[in-house]
Amino acid sequence: MTLAVKTNEFELRTESRSMSRFAGQHVHFIGVGGCGMSGLASILLDAGAVVTGSEPKPNPTTFALTQRGAQISRDQLGELLSSSTNLVVRTAAVPDTNPEYQAARVLDIKTIKYAEMLGLVMSERYGIAVAGTHGKSTTSAMISYALLACDAEPSFVVGGTVPQLGGGSRSGKSDLFVAEACEFDRSFHNLFPRIALITNIEEDHLDCYKDIHEINASFHTFASNVSGEGKIIALGTDLNVQRALRGINVPIEFCAFHSDSERSEEADATWTIEKLPSQSGCPCGSVFHNRKPVATLQLSIPGDHNLMNALMAVAACVSCGIDAQEAADAVGQFQGVDRRMTEMGRINGALVVDDYGHHPTEIRATLKALRERYAPKRLFCVFQPHQHSRTRFLLKDFATSFVDATEAIIPDIYFVRDSETERTLVNAEDLVSRIIENGEQARHMPEFATIVSYLRNQAKAGDLIVTMGAGNVWEIGRDVVDATSKSE
DSSP, X not given: OOOOOOOSSOOOOSSOOOOOTTTTOXXXXXXXXXXXXXXXXXXXXXXXXXXXXXOSSOOHHHHHHHHTTOEEESSOSOTTOOTTOOEEEEOTTSOTTOHHHHHHHHTTOOEEEHHHHHHHHXXXXXXXXXXXXXXXXXXXXXXXXXXXXXXXXOEEEXXXXXXXXXXXXXXXXXXXXXXXXXXXXXXXXXXXXXXXXEOOOOSOOTXXXXXXXXXXXXXXXXXXXXXXXOEEEEETTOHHHHHHTTTOOSOEEEEEEHHHHHHOSTTOOSEEEEEEOOSSSXXXXXXXXXXXXXXXXXXXXXXXXXXXXXXXHHHHHHHTTOOHHHHHHHHHXXXXXXXXXXXXXXXXXXXXXXXXXXXXXXXXXXXXXXXXXXXXXXXXXXXXXXXHHHHHHTHHHHHTSOTTOSEEEEOOOBOOSOOHHHHTTOOHHHHHHHHHHTTOOEEEOOOHHHHHHXXXXXXXXXXXXXXXXXXXXXXXXXXXXXXXXXXX
C-alpha cells in the first residue's frame, strides 16, 4: 500500500520503500555525536543497519541512539570494530592519525567521510539539497519544518540545532530527504539531489578555493549533479549564481524580490515575493509564481534575507507536492535555528542575542535585521573572527560590516585549521583599526572575561547586545546573562 501526498511529479511513499543497501550492514561512525553524523546513524538504524560509533563527548543525541540499539563508546580506540564491520564513517574533523581510523585501516575496513555517506543515503531517497554561501541552515530547516508540518514525513539533516524540530536531524517515513550541502572542501560534490537550492554565492573558504571563479566552478559541478528529472531553485539576482548555472541542462526556477524582477530582464524569475507592511518587526510578503499571486507569507523571524530564504523554501515545498499557501503558512511558523538571532536573556534591561554569522554579508544582514526587529537605543556587537585566513582575505569587507552597530567589540581571532604562518599575517587589532578607519566605533578586548565585565557595566534598558561568530563567542552571552541572573 502507498500513502501519498500527491503531486503530478511523484508520490511521497510512506509505507513502500525499496530495501536499503545498508540493511544488515555494520556501519561504524567515528564522532557520532554531531548533528549530521547522528542524523545519518538514525536513518541507517531505520534502514536495518547495525550501527556502532564513538563519541568522546556524549550528549542527548548519543543517548537517544543507544536507546534505539546503537552501541557507542566514549573512546576512539576501535574496540567496536571487527573484521565483519562493513563501513567506517568519519567526520572531516577526524584526522588520519586518529587511533580508531588507524584501527579500521589495520582491519582493512572501507572508510569514507561524512559527505560521502550523506551522498549515499541521499541516493536512496528523493534528495533536496540546500547550498549557498549564506542561509543554508535556515533554508534547509525551513523546508524540513514546513514538510513536517504538512504531514509529508521527511528525513532531514540540518547544520544546526532547531528547537521546533527537536534537534537537527530526523529519520522520517517518506522518501523526502532534506540536507544542507556545504561547499567547503567541495564536499557537496558527493550529493546527487533531485532538487537543488542555491541561495547565493560569494567569496568564502578561500583556504580551499583560489578565488570566486573556482567557487563558481565548484557550484557548477554541484548543479551538474542534479538528475535530468529534477530541478534547481536559485537566487536569480545573484550574478555569481547566474554564472555558476550557465550550461546546466535541468529546469531552473529563479527566485527574486518582486521589485528586482520587474527592474531587470536577467532577473526575470519563476518565483517572486513582494514585501508588504508588517507590524511585528518580522517581514511579510505576497508570493507570486509565474507572476500569479499564490500565497501570503508572514515570518516569525526578522530580516529581509530570511524573507528570500522563506520564498525558496516555499518553492521547494511546492516542488514536493505541497500547496503554496499551506507551505507559506508552515514556513511562517518557523522560529529559527539555534544561534541565528537567538535570544539568550537580559542584562540590566538590555536584550542579549547570539548569532552564528561569520562572513561580512552575514554580519551586515544580521545587524540590519536586529535594528529593524528591536529598534535598540544602542547595539553592541561582539564579533569573534573565525580563522585568520578568512579574516585576512576578507578584511576590507569585514571593516565595512558594522555600520548598524553602535560599537564593535573584537576578541582575538578563533584559531582553527590555519597554519601557524597564517596566524602571523593578521590579528584582531588589524580588524579593529580598519573598522575605526571606516568611521565606526570598535575596540579590541582579547579576553572573554574582560568583555563580560565591560558589557555588564555598560548595558542599560533599551540596549541590544549581540554575540556573533562561528567559534565559542556564544559563551560571552551566556556568561553575561548568567552573571546577571545570579546577582538578581
